[in-house]
Amino acid sequence: MKRLYFIVIGFVALLLASCEREQRRFQQGAPSTDTSQSHASMDEIYPGGARPPSNVANVYEENAYMVSEGKRLYEQYNCVGCHFHGGGGIGPPLMDADWIYGGEPQNIHDTIVEGRPNGMPSFRGKIPDQQVWEITAYVRSMSGLLRKDVAPGRSDDMSIKKPEESQKPEPPKK
Amino acid sequence: MNPVDTKPIERSATDELLQLAETWREPPGFWGWFRCVHHQTIGKRYIVTAFIFFLLGGILAALMRMQLIRPENRFLGPDLYNQIFTMHGTTMMFLFAVPMMFEALAVYLVPLMVGTRNIAFPRLNAYSYYLYLFGAIMVWVALLTNTGPDAGWFSYVPLSGPGFAPGKRVDFWAQMITFTEVSALAVAVEIVVTVFKLRAPGMSLNRLPMMVWAETIVSFLVIFAMPAIMLSSSMLILDRLVSTHFFNPAEGGDALLYQHLFWFFGHPEVYIIFIPGLGIVSTIVATFSRRHIFGYMVLVLSLIATGFLGFGVWVHHMFATGIAGMGRSFFSAASMMISIPTTVQIFCWLATLWGGKLNIKLPLLWIFGFFFVLVMGGLTGVMLGVIPVDIQVHDTYFVVAHFHYVLIGGAVFPLFGGFYYWFPKITGRMLNHTLGNWHFWLFSIGFNMTFFPMHSLGLKGMPRRIYTYQPEMGWTTLNRIATFGAGLMFIAVLLFLINVFWSRRRGVVAGENPWGAGTLEWATSSPPPPYNFVELPTVNGREAVWDAAPNQPVVRGLRTDMREVLATNVLDADPDHKELMPEPTIWPFLAALATTFLFIASIFTPWGLVWGLFPVAVTMTGWFWPKGKDKVNQEIVEAEDAARA
């Protein structure tokens, strides 16, 4: 009987997870807009510095629609111009385990908003915060850090790499 | 030894009857429910389940009409509206229309109409029902957890592809297709074999009842059309799940390819829904004109012609895509041509009515409604076959009006007629006449009030699948009328439900043949016993009951201690050999569970396909492993045959 109880609970939890995954949020507050807590060091010899652990969870990482929007914006806002489709070129690659300024959601969000030395422009004010968090979620999906049922599949254009959902997870190096 | 004894009926000994009842008895108890393999039980489950999905689809329709009652309404947002209209189409087409018009009616009626004890491959039949049920539940649970498919019942790529439909919504849609199509294919095979091998002696192909002809032709349509949709939905799910490029133009895929594959199924699908309706009409028209149908051969050939032509018209769904002129003209001609067989059938029914002695009861009333609605839908269909008109009204409410006139007219009106007609056979009691009249008139008025204004809306430029419209477009009043009409239809269906629940217990007892009909299902008690007929009948004409000779022989010599039926040959239904039918078993249910696991798991990971195969293999082996009563019976029969030799 107790086992049945657990099975039912597990099933309901699965269904609730699917609710969150499928939500289409058109207008909703993002996790945080405060970047003053950002402690990334801009030092040229040791960029990034000792990265404080971030405790901000990006709820969009559980939401397939938001990640997909992030992917669209990543293209349309020309992130591809420097980072390409994750392999990097002018900017550093985004599909590996190396993160100069931190690979946690808050780190990536701050990097987009603040900009970083040697080429990464600041998008403060130019990209609404909700969209920054969407792009953040997508960027993390490039190194396989998101659930497979949330990460985007292939796009309808030339493929140069595996789609995000089939990416091998590359947890950020500490 | 000739299994047919031509001696006139002798009353069977009571203990022989008891033995027959014991042999064919459905297993009792909770677990017995999962072991049933008789076509009446499975058929009734199909009817009830499909009707529940008709109600659910109707509720979605009511929600849509509520949303469209005024311009810029905020009742449902675009996201919810898209899920709802997708699920309305999906539910009505895949979970109601095909399972009801084809599977439910064929499984329940065909074995009775051809005079045999059970459908061919009864275990496959049970399996098909569970697969349909599980697939339907899956996609509805998905809808309730906000994972309802939202790319339309047609799921055109790229909108349904990995780039524009994130999450798992469309995957559930594509996998629902797999469930329902496997189920329909299984039933198609059963019906073809039942009709070709299990007919009562004397029922040569030119004496087959029209309803059986209709379901047989539909079985072939299913066998040839369904693989196309399974192919396209599998390609879609592959594109989404394992990143293939079937529909990716940048890598040599093609977005139009999907449309071709979808409509190669999608148009025959319309006839899969519509042809059983025509069968019902032929049946009811003959019974209530109290005469043989006029032009039997023409009617049969018309059905077959419709079946063939149905495969040659799919491009008329794609006239606006820019396909070259010559190709379009061909499909335009074919689309107009397909109206000819239906027209001929309508004329034949009118001729039957003109030559009959009408018995105007509720079933016939629904057929009159069918004439009104279907003829109008058919005529707008001809308009849509004309390319210049089509490219104007394609994908507008004119088309919405057209196909509701054709599908509700061609399937739901005959279906309600069929409910009133066969309800006494299935339950043993008549449906209430007064409530039935209210149901008919409210439904007919409500239907025309809902869908007639949509012709106008389409001509006034209202596109389909829009979740709202702007006040200055001038569409408000007509939309409001349509919404009120939908309300009337809703009330009418409620009255029907009340009627069913009331009449099941308190209706007038029907007796064997309340309508004085001529087909074989009326030659047994109402409801029929689990063995269908005490003694299998033989047939002397197209309407077996009417044409029976005074001393019409019956089939004797079938075992009563085993589930034995008589197999006859294909053309003339001459007795061929005796055949053992399988006993009740739980394995089809387990196999359906295993298959469900495979299908659902493969939505989330391609490995689901690999690991899901093992339980399927185990249950299928269990299913076919010779064991239990089947094995014992087989051994007894073989031993007896050997002794005789």
Add this chain to the structure above:
Amino acid sequence: MKHSAFSNLGSFLLGGNHSVTSPASPQAHQINGIWWLMFWVCGAAFVLTMLSMAGAIWRRRKAIEVDHARDSRRAAFVALASGIVVVVLFVFLVASAVGMKKTEYIETRNALTIQIIGHQWWWEIIYNDPVPSQIVTTANEIHVPVGKPVLILTSSRDVIHSFWAPNLNGKRDLIPGYQTAFWIQADHPGVYRGQCAEFCGHQHAHMGFEVIADPAGKYEQWKAAQILPAKEPEDDVKRHGREVFLSHPCVMCHTIRGTDAGSRVGPDLTHLASRGTIAAGTLKNTTGNLAGWIMNSQSIKPGNHMPSMSLQPDDLQALLAYLGSLQ
């Protein structure tokens, strides 16, 4: 026009500025003619069938016995009626083929070529020209000269859309990976509304456009004005407005030629103020609507790709003043 009850009913059922039965081009006239032919013939067929059914009910419901005797005469009737149906269908088929040729034959002599690209959920309009500096790009509003054939090349950047202006011609799908061509031609000056007719996602309902047919001189004038870059702001408020535009998310998606804004994600706004509507035919282009759209686009068209902005009131006023000056 005579205002009888009949014509009132007619305009209630078929009227409106978006109606198939108000043709304003040679093609739409052609289609309208075929439609009315079919309407009357099919209407007659419907009435005859219903009369025949009513006759059967009336005559046979009191019949004493089944009548097989006249079945052969009935067979002749069925054959004759079926024969008539076949002939009528053949007439329709010819009408279809002729009509198709007239509506879709591509007129290239002396034609103006316009490229229409579908986006979720707006239309990009490009007036092609061999001289690159003469190419005009705009959105959701198509100006055409009256009486001149216009060749339309269609394609799509994302999903399938369908271009449909009912007063001018039937619809044509915009399919990614394909380019197709068809033509329109407006008979009289006027504004003809159109809308997307293929389901394309959340805002399929709000994906309209306008075709504006101008006399030749006025059209040339319009085009000459469109080629120019955006007007320099002439006062401080508008200059501030331009600053707001360039320092806020607007610049990420929109182009205003003559400024640093050059992204082609959303509609080109270089001559926004010259257009009659905003948000793809959804709202009239007034200052109030524009303000509502900028601040609250997600409530007007939920799910569309333009995020709702948060601007300070004076920034918003300046931005509106600047956008309002982009004639």
